[in-house]
Amino acid sequence: MASATLSRPASDWEQRYRRTVITADTVTTAVVVTSIGSFFGARDAANWHEKWTILAFGTELLVLAALAVSRSWAPAVLGQGAEEFRRLGRSLFTAAVVLALGGIALTSRNIKLWIFVALPAIALTTMTARYLLRLRLHKQRKEGQCLRPVLAAGSVETVRDLISRARKFPHLGWRVDAVCTTDGLAPDGDQLYGVPVVGPLADVASHVQRDGYRVVAVTPDPHWSPETLQRLAWNLEGSDAEMVVAPVLMEVAGPRLHVDAVLGIPLLRVSMPTFTGGRRAVKGIVDRLGAAFLLLFFAPLMVTVAVLVMVDSRGGALYSQRRVGKDGHEFTIYKFRTMVTGAHRARAGLADVNEGAGLLFKLRRDPRVTRVGAVLRRYSIDELPQLFNVLTGSMSLVGPRPPLPEESAAYGPDIRRRLLVKPGLTGLWQISGRSDLPWDEAVRLDLRYVEDWSLALDTVILWKTLRAVVYGQGAY
Incomplete structure (x- = not known):
């Protein structure tokens, strides 16, 4: 039951880190727009849409809305990988487009200041703040803190590889606390690579419901068929666990992977690498x-x-x-x-x-x-x-x-x-x-x-x- 005591702090730190990122984005954006508006804004403009206070408030509201819509604050992307910065960049680009269209509609003369000065400055400060927060998070993870307890389920070979990678890269935030194998057995008695084997693959959902693991990492094994994976996903509903399925294409990731539904069948579509264009x-x-x-x-x-x-x-x-x-x-x-x-x-x-x-x-x-x-x-x-x-x-x-x-x-x-x-x-x-x-x-x-x-x-x-x-x- 040790995992049950670990799951609640993990959830707490995730929410705390998310609130910290949201606060950092809000504060840095407010500081940038206030500073730029104070130095360059048209305070004495005759029309309301030319006043720097309106433009500053509108720019910050637009940026924060774009961040929320693009799910830039989703816990799954915060603190690791390039996807966090990719979503942040996409949000700011969207805000720039909307701001430009709004400026054209309102015939604002000062809109260029906010598009070409304010938004790049916001991008620089928010990315810097997030990077500093990420450095602090990674340091904590290397010290054994802020880790997600993981239940790995698959063949002995693939689970052993997953445990090895999780230990080698602690900054990614995974700590494999338990393992389920095909028959519930391990070559090292009741442990696999120092991690306890708690049962067979058929009992994964029951262990998650009882012990509160945050991640269920499904690695390749003949046991996993579309039916068994679907049943596992249903059985995990209502828990806080995130189900992660490792594809056969282990070294293909990021923007090249897409999930499409074709004839009612979920298919993993892999686009070609981009060498031109x-x-x-x-x-x-x-x-x-x-x-x-x-x-x-x-x-x-x-x-x-x-x-x-x-x-x-x-x-x-x-x-x-x-x-x-x-x-x-x-x-x-x-x-x-x-x-x-x-x-x-x-x-x-x-x-x-x-x-x-x-x-x-x-x-x-x-x-x-x-x-x-x-x-x-x-x-x-x-x-x-x-x-x-x-x-x-x-x-x-x-x-x-x-x-x-x-x-x-x-x-x-x-x-x-x-x-x-x-x-x-x-x-x-x-x-x-x-x-x-x-x-x-x-x-x-x-x-x-x-x-x-x-x-x-x-x-x-x-x-x-x-x-x-x-x-x-x-x-x-």
Whole structure:
């Protein structure tokens, strides 16, 4: 009955976190519209719809209504994944459209201020506030707090994988407290991977009703048929449990998955990955504009680094290398030189002490790395010249890691899917541990990006990259 005592606090913290997010959205929006209205608003306008107080109040009401309608405060999306920010962005875009149409209808002269200044400022502040709240929530989850008690139900193999993932990524908020297997048995006696096995799959609903689990995670097993899943869903009605069914397509998620009812049958429709089209064009524009801005911003730092590199060791400031990009086309990548001149010729003699995963060559204490180079690598400053690659179109700000030609030549058909998109200056691998990642995990993250790419995901990755760089996670 331990799970029963855990379920109520989980429900309490979920509601408390939701109220905190709503309050943060409301307060930040009010501060933005009040500040902009005070500084730029038309206080002495003759018509009521020109007065800044009316426009400010109307803008805030419109934004909050859009957030509510788009279910941006749904507990299922708060605190994890890109969907939270995707809904937030969609809500603010909707508010901008409605505000523009309202301004045209009222012939308001001041509406541009609220569309092009207020709403972008609201987007920046609300996203920042939500990100800070998410950081605090993730910290609590890593300490064992604010977790949802989960009952996992499926085959021994699939449930074991689910338990492993839940423990590896506690920030997602799942804690598997109990397991139901096909026959109610486990290879380790009465436990599976340290989690008690409480019964067979046929008894899932009764355990949920009695012990109050918040999530029922259904993993693949021959027992699960459309009839048994439907019956389980009916039996869970009236409880606080959320039923989650793991599809066979484990690495396909996000905007590519859609549930459609065809001939009365619920079908999981998987759309094709997006490699061309309007969103890719927008990504290309954002890449080039972002690279140009960052080059201007970091120009003084880059000049300083170039001088330090040349003073520290003999050779030029930049290092060029051939890499493989989109569709297997090779290009030249640029970095600040972090090794002694001729370091590539010494690599063969270090093959026996290679610490890299899979096809990668890495050494935590590489004797070829210079003193300045070690600092540049730790904080990824050596990567800054790659902004020129982004500016010229051979790379993207976000994407898979650009492989060496010899690495690419050893790719199998599955791994070659990494080459369907442009390589990135940063990516999921950058924010998930970089060189500390096992090879299989690095490949999985790159393939996940290729399959589930979205502008919202790019935004989240860019945001998280800053923290990864500051802390030097997995960089050597």
